[in-house]
Amino acid sequence: MRSNIVIKVENLTKRYGEILAVDHISFEVKEGEVFGFLGPNGAGKTSTIRMLTGLSKSTEGDASILGMSVKTKIAEIKKRIGVVPDISNLYDELSAMYNLIFMAQLYGVPRGERRKRAEELLKIFRLYERKDSPFRTFSRGMKRALTIAAALIHSPKILFLDEPTVGLDVVAAKSLRNLISNLHQQGITIFLTTHYLEEADLLCDHVAILVKGKILVIDTPLNLKTKTDKKTLEEAFMEITGLEPEVLAIEKGR
Amino acid sequence: MWRDNLRGIFYIALKDMKTYYFKAPAISWGIVFPITWILAFYLRNPGDFKELVPGLIAMTVLFSTTAAEAVVINFELRVGTLERLLLAPISIPAVLLGKVLGGAIFGFAMTTIVTIGSTIVLGLRPNFLYLILIILPSLFVFSSLGALLCVTVKEVFDAQTLLNLPRFLMIFLSGVIYPVSKMPSALQYFAYILPLTYTVDGLRKSFLISPDRIVFLYTLILIIFLFLFIFPAIKLLSKKFE
16 A cells, blocks of 8 residues: 555665765655665665665655655654664763753653653663663663664654664673564564664564665565575575675674 | 754753863863963063953953864764764754854853953953953854864864864964054954954953943954854765765
C-alpha cells in the first residue's frame, strides 16, 4: 500500500569531490518496519543517513520522509525523526538527566513534560539509578543506550540508527538489540545501518545491500537466504556482493 | 521555524554557560588575565589608575567573550556534539548564534563585575546609558570574532593561537594602554579598523563629566563589525556540513 510508505528515496547521490559515495540509490521504507541498510565500511551507509537526516545535502536526487522533501522541509522532518549517529555524541560533562532534558528543550517538548519523559526513558533504558552521573562516567553500552534515549525524547515516528551496536561487548549488544525490538513492537519505523549481518537477520523486515554506493538488492532476509540457497544472511551477503570472507572479517574487526 | 530557532539559541547558550563558561579556565582568561595585565602596566608606569579603567573594561569584554568561544565550536565538531545539535529542528545560523550568545552572556557577567567594582572602588560616575551602548554591542562583536576564527581553522588549539594575534594586536593598538591619538599617524589609521578602538574610546567617553554623543556613532560602527564577523562565521560553519 503506497500510503504507508514513510521513507521514499529517488536517485539519491552524494559526491565528495571525485569520490562517489552514494550512487543514484532508490528505495522505499514502509511504516512500522525495521529496514536494514547493510554493507561494508565505506559502502555509503552513513552518507545516506546524513542526507536523510539533514546533516548533508545530496548532490543529486531527492528523498521524502513522511511525505516531505528533505530538500525543502527538513526542519519539519527533524521534529518527527530521531537519529542515533555512529558515535555516542552527548555532552560528557552533563548528567544523563540534563542531557535528556536539553534534548527535550531543543525539540520543543512542552516544559511540563520534559522531566517526566526523561525519567520514563531513563527507566526504560535501565539508567535511572545513574540519572545524575555525568555522561563521561558511563560505559560504552550505557552511552549507546542514553544516545538512543536522547533520540526518542520527542517521541519520533521514525528512528535512524547508525551502527548502534558497533564496539559493544556481546551482552551490551544483545541488550541493545532487545531494546530495538521493543521499539519496533511499539510501531516505530526503524532505519538501521549495520555491517553485523546476524543483527540484521534478527531485527530487519527488509534489508538493502549496499556496496560502493550502489544498492545491489532489496528483499527480506528470508528471501535473500532462500534465493541464494544459504543458511545465514552473512553467507547470502557474500554470494550477492562477491566479497571475500576475509575482507568482511577485517571490516567487522574494525 | 523561527520559534524553534529562538528556542534553540536560548537553550544552547544556557547549556554552554553550564558546560564551558562558569568554570576556572574561562573565568581566569575572562577576568583575572585583564586585571593582571592592567596592574602590570600600572606598576610599570604609575599614574592615575582611573585612566586605565576603560582599557580594563574593554579587555575584560574582549577576553571574557573569546575565552571559550574560540574553542567550543571546533571542540564540539570534533567530539560530534555539534552534529547532535544540528539533528534537532534548528538551523546552522541558530546554532552559531546560540554559541555567540553564550559567550556574550558570560562576557556580560564578567564585565559587570569589573565595571561595578572599579566604579565603586575608584569613585567613578560614568554615564550608564553610554556604557551599555558600548558594552552590549562589543560583547557580541568579540564573541562573533571568536566564533569566526574558530570556524576558520580545523584544530581546537589552532583557533586559540589564531585568536591571540588580533587579541594582542588590539591591546597594543586600540588605546587600551597607550592613547591612539599619541600613536604615529599610520598606526592611528590602522587602529580605526580595529573594533576594540571603538570600545575603548566609547568607554573613555562614557566616563567623561560631559559625555560625547559620538558614542552613538561608535555603537553603529560596532554593530557593523558584528555583521562583518557573524555572516562569514555562519557561511563557514554551513560549508562544513555541505
